[in-house]
Structures are given as C-alpha cells and as structure tokens.
Amino acid sequence: MAAASSSLGSHMREELSCSICLELFTRPKVLPCQHTFCQDCLRDLVGGRRNFQCPNCRRQVSLPGPGVVGLPDNHLVTNLCEALQNQATLSGGTREQPRAGNGCSFHPSEEIKLFCKQCNVPVCTECLDEMHSDHDTISMKKAAQEGRVSFQELIAEGRNILATYSSFLEGLREQEVTLSEQKQQTKDSINQAFNQMVQKLKKDKSRLLSQVNNKHSKNMKMLQKRRGSVLPDVRELSAACDKAEQELQQGGVKFLCQDTMLTEVVGKYRRKAAPTPVQIQSAVFKPTDTPVLGDVTFQSLPNAPTPAVPTARGTGYHHSNQGQSLPPAPISAALGSGFVAEVIHESHQQAQMIPPVETKIKAGAHLDAFGVAVSKEGEVFVADTGNQKIQVFTLQGMLLRQFPAAVSDELNIDPQDVALDGKGNLWVVGYPFCAYLCRDRSEYVVQYNKQGRVLRKFALRRAHWRRGIAVDTKRNHILVTQTTGHIDDEDNRRGEVLVFRPDGTLVRTVGQHQGMVNPWHIAVDRGNILLSDSYNHFIYVFDEDGRFLLQFGGEGGSNGQLKGPLGICTDRAGNIFVVDRDNSRVEMFDIAGRFLKHITTDIQYPLAVAMAPQGQLVVTDSGKNNIHIIPPCFIYNER
Secondary structure (H helix, E strand, O other): OHHHHHHHHHHHHHHOEOOOOOOEOOOEEEOOOOOEEEHHHHHHHHOOOOEEEOOOOOOEEEOOOOHHHHOOEOHHHHHHHHHHHHHHHHHHHHHHOOOOOOEOOOOOOOEOOEEEOOOOEEEOHHHHHHOOOOOOEEEHHHHHHHHHHHHHHHHHHHHHHHHHHHHHHHHHHHHHHHHHHHHHHHHHHHHHHHHHHHHHHHHHHHHHHHHHHHHHHHHHHHHHHHHHHHHHHHHHHHHHHHHHHHHHHOOOOHHHHHHHHHHHHHHHHHHOOOOOOOOOEEEEEEOOOOOOOOEEEEEEOOOOOOOOEEOOOOOOEEOOOOOOOOOOOOEEEEOOOOOEEEEEEEEOOEOOEOOOEEEEEEOOOOOOEEEEEEOOOOOEEEEEHHHOEEEEEOOOOOEEEEEEOEEEOOEEEEEEEEEEOOOOOEEEEEEEOOOOOOOOOOEEEEEEOOOOOEEEEEEEOOOOOOOOEEEEOOOOEEEEEEEEOOOOOHHHOEEEEEEEOOOOOEEEEEOOOOOOOOEEEEEEEOOEEEEEEOOOOEEEEEOOOOOEEEEEEOEOOOOOOEOOEEEEEEOOOOOEEEEEHHHOEEEEEOOOOOEEEEEOOOOOOEEEEEEOOOOOEEEEEOOOOEEEEEOHHHHHOOO
16 A cells, blocks of 8 residues: 555656656746646746747747746646645655654764864764764754854845845836836827927918918909900900901902901001910919928919911911920929939930830938839839838829838838738838847838738848748738848858748748848749849749749849849749849849840849839839839830
C-alpha cells in the first residue's frame, strides 16, 4: 500500500512539473492551446517577442498587451502543487522524527552541537576530530545569538533598498498620471483651437461668397444697362438695312427712293462712336498659407475681341494672331502647404501631324513618390514617403485629396509602396515614422478605403530594407517583398516574397532559392509574380504557386540590359514595363522577357511605374519630383 502511494505521488509530481524547467510549476500560466508553463520560464522563452510557438504542440501564440503576465493563471495546477508540497513536508517531518536534534550532513548518525567560527559552518564531534580540531568553536546557541544581530541588520538594509525602489516606482506611476493628464489637456487645447479655426473659416467663407455674389450682381447690371443702350441703335440700323434689301430684291428702280433714308441712317452711325468694350472685373480667390482663408481679389478681364474685318477679297477674315500657336496654360492644384502641382504640356513637332502630348505632374521638392498605383477610375495614388501621406491625383494632374499614412491615431508610417485590390481599396506597406527613435520596431501592412480610412492592418518583422506590395486579385492574396540578413552583411542577404491572406495569415514564402538579393518592387499579372532586384539587375518571374519560371535583364546599358531596376508593371497584353533607374529610362519587354523598346522620356531618376486603364504609363521621377503620364501613342507608336 505504501509503495502504491509513493508511485502515485511520483506520478502526480511528474504531471505537475513544467516541461521547460522540469520543476514543480511556479505561478503557472496556461496558453490558448491549454498547455501550462511557469511564468518565469515563458518569460525567458519569449524574450522581447510578441509571438512565439508553444514548446509542446508548436502552435503559434500571440501575447496579450501586458505580455506573459497577461496570460490566464492555472489555479487548479497551483492548488495541486501546493497540496503536493504540503504533503511532502508532512511526510518528511514524520520520517525525521526518530532522529534527535539536527543531523550532520557528513555524519548522519551524529548530531550538530558546535559552530566553527573559522570556517563559518556547523559541525558535529566527528567533524571536529577530522577537520576542525584546532579551530575556534562555540555552541550552536551562542552562534545563533551572535549571528542574529548581523542577520537582522542585513534584513534591515535589504528593506531600506526595497523602499528606495518602491519610491522610484511610485514616482514613475505619478509621472504616468501627469503625462496622461498633459496628453488630455493638449488634445483638448487642439480640439478647441480647431473648432475656433473652423468657425473662423465658416465666417470667412460666408464673407467671401457674399463679396463674389455682390460683384457678380454689379457686373450683370452693368452688362444689362449697356445692352439696353445699344439695342435701339441695332434695331434702327437693322430695320433700315432690311428695308433697303427688300426693295433691292423686288427689282426695278424703287430702291432709289430708299437711298436717301439709308444714306441718312448709315451716315448717322458712321459719325457716331462705336460702342467701347465693357470693363468687367472677375473674382479671383488667392488662399494664403495660413489656416485662415485669403481674400477675393478682382481683376479686369481682357476686352472683347475686335470683330473680324472683311478683307479685300470679300470671302476671308483676317485676325492678328492667325498662324500662331498659343501654348496651353498650366493647370495648377494645391499640393500640401507651400508647393504646387502643374500639368506641363510638351509638344514634339513632327511633319504636318498634331504632336502627341506627355503630361507631367510637377510635384514640388517635398514629394517623395516611392510607389504609385492607378485605379479603374483613373485616380493616381502616390506613396509620399517623406511626408508620411498618400496623395491622389487625376490623370490630368489635379490633386483630388490626400490623407496620412496612419496605422492608428498615435502612429504614422513612411509608405514604401502602394497597390489596389479588386474592390478598389488601397494597400500600403511601410515602417513607423522615425523608426530609429520609435519603440515600435515592426513594419506594417495597412488597408485603406479610397478616402483614407483604415480598414485592417497587420505587422511584419522589421527587415531594414525597402518593401514592395502587390495584390493577387484572383486569389485575394497580399504579396510583400522582403530582404533578410544584416545591412552590413552583403554575402548573406536573401530576397523573398511573403504571401498573406488579407487578415495577415502567412500562406507561403516565394523565391528563397533563386538568388534574389534585394527585391523591392513587385507586380502580379494573370497570377504570375514579377519582381525587380536592383542589386543583381535582374527581373524574376514566378507562377501563381511560387514556382520559378524565368529571369531576364542583367547589368548594363544595352538593349535588354538593366541597371538598378525598380518599378515594374504590365499591360493588358502581358508586356512588362521596368523602371531602369540608373539608365534613367523605362524599358519594355514582352511576356517572355524579350526586349522590345526603350520608352524615351525626360526622366532623371525614375522609381515607380503603373499602368492606367486607358493605356497611359504613370512613372514617378524622384530626381525632378515629377509624375509622368505617358500616353499610349508614345508607348506603342500610335499616331
């Protein structure tokens, strides 16, 4: 019976032992997979990570906000461990009852009675004879009395140190409260100031609209007045001419009777001064750089053109500007504070044909356009990395809107690339703004609607390299490029593609074994995955399941060669367009990677490229801070 009880106790002790430290559980924490481990063991296992695998079943575990401490306690295991320890203590006391006093660890049959002051250890008579015979010894009771004082002093010192740490922690708590209060006060101040600005803007809006309406009413009244003063003259002269024409058409000599009347009327208006042009002032709104609106100014419009004068030939009309071509006026749109986007039309003269027009969105010195995507409606989405925002233009260069590249109210990212999914939502990849100062060492993939509202997001492990993003609309997968290895270790860098579901679940990894070093930009066409590797100057193509198909390019400036390729996209026929950065051009290849042509444009430092719905090619130029809109006639030689 005793043997059975001992076996049961051993089995329970084994079941109540942590599989990491092999000791009884201490502050046991239970994982979502129902496996239990010591709190300290889990903390050592996890380190500073937020995600890890269960040591027993290898299931992926995500820690709650507080970390390991936030995992649920296993109260049942705690109670069983305490019961087992209590039983062991009672059993041990019972077994040691037959022994009188304290037994010596070296001589179990002997009782400890003395304390060696030289060796600072308790000893029995056997120990005294063997090793401590010439040492100074005292009784255990006296040794306890002498040691109690110093031991109490040590405890008191430890308590004092503990009080210092407690005071420090209390100070941190007070600082947390102060920071929270300051944050709330600042937010309240911002909201109050914003509301005041909104009220001021509403008042200014009403004032400016009223100015425009008043000026318009005055101009309209002036025009009506001038029209009323001229109409009687027009009616009189028109009636005289009509009457004379009727008499002339009837034949005979009766028209001669009208000669005197017509001569009199025409002579009257020959002597009378012709009506002068009406000076009209048009409203022009000039906003300032401050949050408060500017003023409406009024400038005179050009005079009405002088009517065409019949030439001596009687059939043609002569204009002073005949034969001259007037340059189109630039279209401007506000682009943030302090700079303007201009659409510049460039003519390329050829024979007697109307020249094609290439559009450039001149974006100013502060636009870092690292990535670009174009929607089915023709909206151009630009990843403005330097300003942590997404800017949206029309294909004609007008700024539609802009919104921050935000993960939350507290965190913005530097967007590295953008892509659109099948529903027209925008996917952005980037890392936190000022990441070297930020505690958050992750990178993020964020989905926005077209107006910039965050729909979903998931985190990536920080990789220290630029990332590109694309969407496989056929499978609804999100593809993100990644370079592993330390920034200073060129020999061990490796490029790959991570394929995720929209909720952030990793589906697979593509391209680890094809020798890619630093892939950045990525595109998906008919399920195939296309990547540009700026380090080894190649384009890599994989099928939709990640199987390697082909590579083309290679370093150089000749036809078919590339130097630092970045942006990549395809057209409806499967032709591949690659930004050849260091050769300052865009290259066109067929679906099999055969070189077709250079897309020759005035690009200084191209980065990203995208294909618009009507066949326009959209290219970002970080050297001139332009966005080029290249029409199909440039690309396919259509005229």
